[in-house]
Amino acid sequence: MNPAAVYAKHPDYVQRDVAGECILVPVRRSLKDSNSIYVLNETGAALWRRLDGTSPVRDICAAFIEEYDVTPDQLHQDFDTLLADLLSIQAIQEVAVAHGPTG
Amino acid sequence: MVPQVKLSRLPERFPLACQWELTCRCNLRCVMCYTDCRNNPDSVRRELTTAEIVRILDQLIEAGLLELCLTGGEPLARADFFEIYEYAVSRGLLVTLFTNGTLITESVADRLAALPPHRVEISLHGTTAGTFEQVTQGAGSHARCMDAIRLLLARRIPLLVKTTALTLNRNEILAVKAYAASLGPVAFRLGEDLRPELDGGAGPFRYALSRQELDELHRQDQDLWSEACRKSGTDLPPCNSGMRRFHIDAYGGLQLCSGNRRQSYDLRHGSFREGFYDALPGFACEWKTPATTALVQPETHHV
Numbered sequence: 576m577n578p579a580a581v582y583a584k585h586p587d588y589v590q591r592d593v594a595g596e597c598i599l600v601p602v603r604r605s606l607k608d609s610n611s612i613y614v615l616n617e618t619g620a621a622l623w624r625r626l627d628g629t630s631p632v633r634d635i636c637a638a639f640i641e642e643y644d645v646t647p648d649q650l651h652q653d654f655d656t657l658l659a660d661l662l663s664i665q666a667i668q669e670v671a672v673a674h675g676p677t678g
Numbered sequence: 679m680v681p682q683v684k685l686s687r688l689p690e691r692f693p694l695a696c697q698w699e700l701t702c703r704c705n706l707r708c709v710m711c712y713t714d715c716r717n718n719p720d721s722v723r724r725e726l727t728t729a730e731i732v733r734i735l736d737q738l739i740e741a742g743l744l745e746l747c748l749t750g751g752e753p754l755a756r757a758d759f760f761e762i763y764e765y766a767v768s769r770g771l772l773v774t775l776f777t778n779g780t781l782i783t784e785s786v787a788d789r790l791a792a793l794p795p796h797r798v799e800i801s802l803h804g805t806t807a808g809t810f811e812q813v814t815q816g817a818g819s820h821a822r823c824m825d826a827i828r829l830l831l832a833r834r835i836p837l838l839v840k841t842t843a844l845t846l847n848r849n850e851i852l853a854v855k856a857y858a859a860s861l862g863p864v865a866f867r868l869g870e871d872l873r874p875e876l877d878g879g880a881g882p883f884r885y886a887l888s889r890q891e892l893d894e895l896h897r898q899d900q901d902l903w904s905e906a907c908r909k910s911g912t913d914l915p916p917c918n919s920g921m922r923r924f925h926i927d928a929y930g931g932l933q934l935c936s937g938n939r940r941q942s943y944d945l946r947h948g949s950f951r952e953g954f955y956d957a958l959p960g961f962a963c964e965w966k967t968p969a970t971t972a973l974v975q976p977e978t979h980h981v
Contacts, residue, residue: 589770593742594688600770602793612744612772614685 576632576655581670583628588666590623597623599666613664619657628670632658693954694922695745696738697936700762701725701928702876703755706778707815708803710844710882712873713751716928725928728758730946732765734930737950739769745796749776749936751928754786764793772796779826780819787826791833798830799838799867803846805853812846831861840867843892844885852899868902873937917965920958934961 584590587603597620599613615623621643625635636650645653661667688694702716702725716722726734738746746766753759754777766773775790779800782790790798802823804810810820830837839858843851851868858866870892872882887895896906919925919935926932931942932953941961943953 589768591739591742591744591770593694593744594685594692596685596687598685598744598770600772602767602770 576651576658578633578636579631579672581629581631581672582626582658582661582667583670584623584626585666585668596620599623599664601664601666613666618653619660622654622657623661626661626667631672688922691921691955691959693738693741693743693924693950695747696743696924696926697747697749698926699749699751699928699936700731700753700759701756702751704750704752704778705755705780705816706752706819708778708801708813709815709846710813710842710872710885712875712882715875715877715879717751721928726930726946728761730930731758731762734926734945734950735762735766735769735771737945739771741950741954744772745774746771747774747776752778752781754781760789763790763795767793767795774799777801777826778814778819778823780814780816780822782822782826782829784829787829787833787835790830790835794833794835797836797838799840800827800830801841802827802839802854802857803841803844804850805857806850809847809850813844827861831864836863837861838865838867840869842869842872843887843895845887845891846885848887848891848895851895855899855901868905876939917963919963919965920961924954924958932958934958934963938963938965 587601589600589602591598591600597615599615601611622635622639625638632654636647636654639645639650640647643650658667662669699713701722702713703722704711704714704717707714707717748763748766753763753775756762763773763775773795774797775795776799779802800823802810803813804820807820810823811817814820827837827839839854839861841847841851841854847854855866855868858864870887872886874880875882893906896902917935919938924932924934925936925939926945927936927939927942930945931939932945932950933939933942938961941957943957945953948957
């Protein structure tokens, strides 16, 4: 996991709350080949909601650790898995972050 | 962490799936149709407006609806069909479209493909134009329906071909099934139960196959035979309409299902939540009787 990476939700996914569960529904052609929807578990849903296209992974993890009773190791492991899953279904994309001048 | 097979916390009563009869308008006049008696200007004027439909859709989505089946009549006969359809899909509903296919042109297929439905179900009432158009009473409708199937397949839109068993098409039903199988990933479904018209008319039953004729049909095909055996079993669960599934008619009436409209809650004047949670549980349905009683007749199950 790259702690400086920033991820944005793909606009062609719609997130729904159905009976207390967090569901991702792909709505566009290129995403619909499998005709599937995706249900996030509780941790996945909480992390998904924090992916805002501006916060780096390290900030999301820090905020998460403050709010939930979870060890950094466990959180990083869960976040790694979630990001890999979400990238594999194109539900998120990495955002290019502009860096200021260095040196 | 992401893909779970199904929703795990769904309550026993939850508005998960809706069949919405958007209109009784249709460009065809199928002989067994139960909605065509409302395919007239007076009835059409009473149908829900676009604004009313969107307002009700918002309430359904807020309540947690996930699956929406748009049917008719012919849904595409509404001038505002795409306004409704695109709104529903873009809000994250899994939309299934029931259609006769004959209004699906290149541009309509393109528009569907841009925001794809969960599935399109097309009624194909015969493999020959003669039989098909005896059923639909629409000259040229067979060719247009076949075009629609081609257009949707070319755009990889999930498709189901279905037909209704009638005296008029009984000799082509297996050919329709074989045609669907020849298309690749296209499912097939046979409807066998005709319904009285919405105004109570018995016209559709003039074209019903007898129990013996249906039995002869089933015996010619392993799949149909298996399904007939399953339906004739005595251990089918009682009807669960109104629990996770419900029906809305073209005038905003919330009902248990399309086959049971004896009681209705008016969504034009009341809220969906009140209708689903307070009114629907009190609606009568003889199919909810426990399966051990003689009242249950699974072969005419309407869900």
